[in-house]
Amino acid sequence: MTEALDTLKKLQELDSELFRLRREEQHKPLELEQARQLLAEAQANASAVEARLNTAQLKRKEKELELATAEASVKKLQMQLFQVKTNKEYSAIQHEIDQAKADISLLEEQILELLETVDQLKREQTQHLGRVEAQQTALKQEEIRIRQELSALEAQLQRLEVQRADLTPLVASESLALYERVLANRDGLALVPIVRESCGGCNMVQPPQVINEAYLKAKLVTCDSCNRILYVDETA
Numbered sequence: 299m300t301e302a303l304d305t306l307k308k309l310q311e312l313d314s315e316l317f318r319l320r321r322e323e324q325h326k327p328l329e330l331e332q333a334r335q336l337l338a339e340a341q342a343n344a345s346a347v348e349a350r351l352n353t354a355q356l357k358r359k360e361k362e363l364e365l366a367t368a369e370a371s372v373k374k375l376q377m378q379l380f381q382v383k384t385n386k387e388y389s390a391i392q393h394e395i396d397q398a399k400a401d402i403s404l405l406e407e408q409i410l411e412l413l414e415t416v417d418q419l420k421r422e423q424t425q426h427l428g429r430v431e432a433q434q435t436a437l438k439q440e441e442i443r444i445r446q447e448l449s450a451l452e453a454q455l456q457r458l459e460v461q462r463a464d465l466t467p468l469v470a471s472e473s474l475a476l477y478e479r480v481l482a483n484r485d486g487l488a489l490v491p492i493v494r495e496s497c498g499g500c501n502m503v504q505p506p507q508v509i510n511e512a513y514l515k516a517k518l519v520t521c522d523s524c525n526r527i528l529y530v531d532e533t534a
């Protein structure tokens with residue numbers, strides 16, 4: 299049983315590494331999340347600016363239309379001035395013209411302001427689109443990095459699997475079956491040392507009989523609580 303235990307120890311070393319690498323492999327794609335999120339934020343910001351730009355441009359068109367209407371009405375009123383018969387009519391129309399001109403100058407001011415806003419937003423839009431592009435590039439680079447790391451992990455896993463396949467035939471099938479079962483149920487840790495009379499896996503204190511049997515190495519001894527295979531660490 300001593301030899302079997304030694305082989306199981308080597309197997310456990312390999313399996314610990316295999317489990318660690320497989321976990322790493324599973325988590326790798328999650329590393330893309332940050333880059334994805336930054337890109338989504340940049341895209342959201344760019345869309346928000348675009349919406350504001352569209353609103354400002356629509357508003358500007360509206361005001362330009364109002365301006366054209368006001369200018370046309372001034373022209374029409376000025377024509378009417380030639381046809382009036384009384385002073386009273388004349389001053390009423392003149393008053394209307396003054397009003398329309400006041401509207402026109404206000405509209406011109408508003409249009410100027412809107413043009414400035416549009417210009418400003420266009421500059422902001424350029425910046426935001428630049429950021430979107432930068433984040434797209436960053437995401438692509440991250441994808442390349444992760445692909446490379448995953449293939450390196452894959453190669454490492456395959457190397458370890460080969461080493462593992464060399465070891466498993468050396469363990470009696472019953473012992474191996476027990477080991478494999480616990481390995482699968484206990485997240486990659488099936489063989490643990492007894493540490494200060496307790497299971498090195500779940501810390502449960504072991505009865506003296508179990509500890510004695512572990513010393514004797516006549517058969518595989520397991521922890522009653524977590525089912526892991528126990529051994530006495532001679533080096534400790």
Ligand SMILES: [Zn+2]
Nearest residue numbers: 497500521524
């Ligand atoms: Zn245990």
